[in-house]
Amino acid sequence: VISDYIGFLAIFVFATTGVLACASKTQNIVSLVMLGIITALGGGTIRDLILMVPVFWLSEFYYVWIALAGSLAAFLLFNLFRRYSKILYYLDGLGVALFAVEAIDKSFSLGTNAGVAVMMGIITGIGGGLIRDVLTDRPTLIITRDLYITPILTGCIVCVGMLSRGIDEIVSSFLAISLIFGFRSAAIYFDLSLPDWLHLKAVE
Amino acid sequence: VISDYIGFLAIFVFATTGVLACASKTQNIVSLVMLGIITALGGGTIRDLILMVPVFWLSEFYYVWIALAGSLAAFLLFNLFRRYSKILYYLDGLGVALFAVEAIDKSFSLGTNAGVAVMMGIITGIGGGLIRDVLTDRPTLIITRDLYITPILTGCIVCVGMLSRGIDEIVSSFLAISLIFGFRSAAIYFDLSLPDWLHLKAVE
């Protein structure tokens, strides 16, 4: 039950970050709210399409209302939200963590293997943000943010590893969410990048 | 039956607008025709994927032929079509209206709720144009056209509202199509934008 509330918070936060991220591209309320909703619901939509299960917001439509509320809040209180955008980065990190781990649980409950579960965790975590970036003609997070996908990937592998070894689902989920959120927060706070040897070195 | 013919016209028109919009990016006949087809069929494809029903052009393949015909016509008669591109804008507005209302009918016939029906109307109306813009590296209509989504949104809400109140489907559809087309035409003709208070005001 508490995870439901955290899930709602994640959708709300994703929608607000969507509006904030797109505000330099369009100022139109309808476009901004749509982009907020797409950011919040996009990742889970791709996940459900690939897993061949009904798209979550068709049957649980309140997710759309929450995304709408988050988008409108960010539009109306834009200057307030922008001033505390650093807080939003952390909330976005929490949202990504929740999305990824929730997707792993959903995959396993459908009987997929460990690798598929990891893929679904990553796709769900970053899918909405990727669609948002593409629709607003911004460089996508896959090429701009050095330590965004890595924490998700790490957390997903650890989570799937724990679940495969029979560790309790609540314990695994909690530890994986903490790991992703902690790793991502450290990356934000200390402005971390991947070490140099994990970057391509082209010989000219 | 008459709605079928209007639907065919909408697919044809969408394909021609796709070719016209992309002509500054590529002059290759194969690429242009593909982009025309994608513009015409893209929105309905996304709608069907999300609704988990068979994609419409798999079973009704003549839609692909109509899209192909529209694309080829626009390629062969490019200079003619371009001279009357203003007319095409209005036809595009009519096509969007038809697509949106058709999607609402399809959603309701599958038993979805009112909110999902509105979402499907919007997605079907703008989906093809969004894919076209993304594939040709143009700023997408979501950020460039001030009064494109708003008429669709308004018409979809009105249509769903009438249907939920038990108003006859033909009457509701006709009124909603007129509303979207009229609103969009006015926006084109008078070069309207959303009023200022519906735009984000950032305090620097």
Next chain:
Amino acid sequence: VISDYIGFLAIFVFATTGVLACASKTQNIVSLVMLGIITALGGGTIRDLILMVPVFWLSEFYYVWIALAGSLAAFLLFNLFRRYSKILYYLDGLGVALFAVEAIDKSFSLGTNAGVAVMMGIITGIGGGLIRDVLTDRPTLIITRDLYITPILTGCIVCVGMLSRGIDEIVSSFLAISLIFGFRSAAIYFDLSLPDWLHLKAVE
């Protein structure tokens, strides 16, 4: 069985070309490997979604491992691969040919008509590359490569034509793959474009 090995090679090669193509946009190992995997698996994923069959890498997860191996190889041996990138262009042409013909076989085995089979061949051949280009903010292959889609289209039509006339599947597949690969190789080797009369001529 031999077609399985060729299919594995195609996935591997696509992944390497994905990494090479994106190396100017990001040098991060995690992002590059993800882009390699997306390039290799994207086309088939869209094909399966539209055909409403389970996405192939969910049940045959070794395809993800092969894509991962190809991406890592391209990352680790980047300078070697880049030096022989001309070879990779030809291998990419072979991969596209294999993907397209495999998609036609899959479509027909699901009972689709000839037109759908051609569409699926094209979508599968170019889908992964399109997603890769969009995510890395590069002009997509649909507008940059003059003779990339044309060989696929030609080969798909010939393949579907032969199959519809009852010609043996192995013979048809082999001829179509040869045609696509040969046509594409000639385009690479001689730097061919579509003839002028197949390009749009705008009157200013």
